[in-house]
Amino acid sequence: MELLSGRKISTVFLKFSILFSLKFAAPLRLLSKETFTHTGNHFYSNSSHVLEEISAPTSEHLTGFCSRKCIYNLQCNGFELCSLAGGSEKCRLTNGADKGSLTFQTGEICRYYHMDSDCVDGIKDRISGSCNPISGQGCSGCDCVASSSSVNGVYSITLDGAPLDVQCIFKDGFAYTVIMDRNDGSVDFYRTYAEYENGFGTPSTETWIGNKYIHLLTAAGNTVLRFEFEDYMAATRYAEYSSFHVDSASTNYFMTVSGYSGDAGDSMSYHNNASFSAKDADHDTSAGNCAVTFLTAWWNLSCLRLKLTASYASSGTNVMGWHSWDNYKPLKVIMDRNDGSVDFYRTYAEYENGFGNKYIHLLTAAGNTVLRFEFEDYMAATRYAEYSSFHVDSASTNYLMTVSGYSGDAGDSMSYHNNAPFSAKDADHDTNSDNCAVTYLTAWWNLSCLRTKLTATYASSGTNVMGWYTWDSYKPLKVVKMLLRKP
Structure with missing residues (x-):
């Protein structure tokens, strides 16, 4: 199940889916005429600019290996040397959109080396030679990213003055920001209220973007909400709502929704005019905490008609499902x-x-x-x-x-x-x-x-x-x- 948020020129969409350290004092000169300069450090979790991750070779120096891989990949404008837990090393080829910070922070384990170019601003297109703007830079949503890119992927946007990595999907003339994605069960969704508020997971795998960001994405004008589902037999359904709004933290992210269309049935309208609840924060109208009873953090009332944050499994009672599609039919992709x-x-x-x-x-x-x-x-x-x-x-x-x-x-x-x-x-x-x-x-x-x-x-x-x-x-x-x- 996946939740996307994006703009349709003037409309935002949201979609749910169920899709070391080396030191150099001067530029590093390697193959061809290209040079690389250490411009900063990254957290390993920051993946918005990563094109490909490669395990370190056992018979070759990692720096030379990474630089050569980058030069051969014409989409690459830099590489990272990452030292992971247990002593393993990774080479990450990047698009050059994020050069990192030279102010080292605890937990940063990737040193970034940027391919030097004559571009004062933006990123060098190594095929045409032009200097292109950095996709997502300065944008507050995927609708803005669409003005400089049409490639599905993870981009860094800015919300409330801070950078945020999000997955953007461009299709059918619309730009979607994925605000929730569940597809393989790799991320535990039985989380606290604070975790749902701030977000968890990673945008390239499974994620919840964060209630505070959903509030910001829906604050400016009308927002369309779209759910897209796939079950264990690869059958697909969708549900779309023409109006969706999430209020601020002071209201416990009070949510309103209306205007259903689709073929999955209307399970979301039941949750209209509800505050958000989690296992440690009971804001529903039931005597018990529905988020605990059904393992489902959501905008619950008394109690729910969907279990999109419940357990990820092919069978069982409290598993991910949508009530109006065969009474909570379990949802999944078979291999990915x-x-x-x-x-x-x-x-x-x-x-x-x-x-x-x-x-x-x-x-x-x-x-x-x-x-x-x-x-x-x-x-x-x-x-x-x-x-x-x-x-x-x-x-x-x-x-x-x-x-x-x-x-x-x-x-x-x-x-x-x-x-x-x-x-x-x-x-x-x-x-x-x-x-x-x-x-x-x-x-x-x-x-x-x-x-x-x-x-x-x-x-x-x-x-x-x-x-x-x-x-x-x-x-x-x-x-x-x-x-x-x-x-």
Whole structure:
């Protein structure tokens, strides 16, 4: 579920979705004619300017490695050297929009090196040579960002005089600011009132932007609120409200909403004229605290008609859902890789339980199921592959998989895997003499061996990295989504 906020020329939209340290005294001279200068430090959590994060090599100096990667990426205007907990190091390529501060603060672990250019203001376009304004700089919402960018991503805007990283989505001629996003359960939403007030999570993954910021975004004129949902079978619905306003902290962020349209049903109007409640702050009209009873912080009354901040799970009572869509149907995307934050080199049991082969079996057991893959490479090109028939058998067959009926523009790499049981690094069920899941770092329905590497290493280059054979022979992929639906 996702919540977006943006302007439609004069209207703001909000959308919910369920999508070390090295020191140099002088410029660092490296490949080609480019030079880099240390201009400041960053908190690792500041990711609005980051294009790509790469693990440090074991056989090469990190500085030279990062600078070369930046020079080869024409979108890169600087890099960061980050020292993380446990002693690991990361290289982060950036767009140069944030040069950091030379006043070091406790907790900053990334040193930033900017690619020197002749641009007095803005960022150098390394393809055209022009100096472009920094997208988001000085803006108070994604509608303003839209004047200098049309690329979906995380931008730094300014609200109440302070910078704030937000995710902007541009589509259908509108600019949306994502103020809530839940898509994988990685962030705990059972939080305190203060946490909901100030915000938590990260805008590039799962997030709540903060009630004080929602108030500021809705303060200037009429605001449209939009919810977008996806369930465990990849079915989608939406609900939109033509008027939405959140008052200030002095009213406990009193909320008004009206003007429903959509196909998910109207569950939000029930919450009209309500203050915000959380597990430690009861402002509802019920005898008990609905935020505790239903694990749902929200603008609750007595009690609620939606559970969008409840537990993230595919089944259960107090799980994320929307009352008027099949009485709180659980909402989810089946597989999503987009930032490399989750290690997919897992055991058979982990793929069975935590990752969910047993659930894929159940989802495909009742009648025909359509399987769809959606891909995006590191240059933002997209492709898809769809199969009209997909079935995964039970554990007794090691989750034997059948698939057929390809269509799409990514090429057919999945049909090779038809009639294969599932293999992982500790469970070899393929027909090859070796374990393909180990050889290619790819747990999958492997035969001898594979034509997809969707669970391989997340990286922009290398041999065993996430890819799809029939799209440029395993072109490295940045985003992979695997979705199911009924015909």
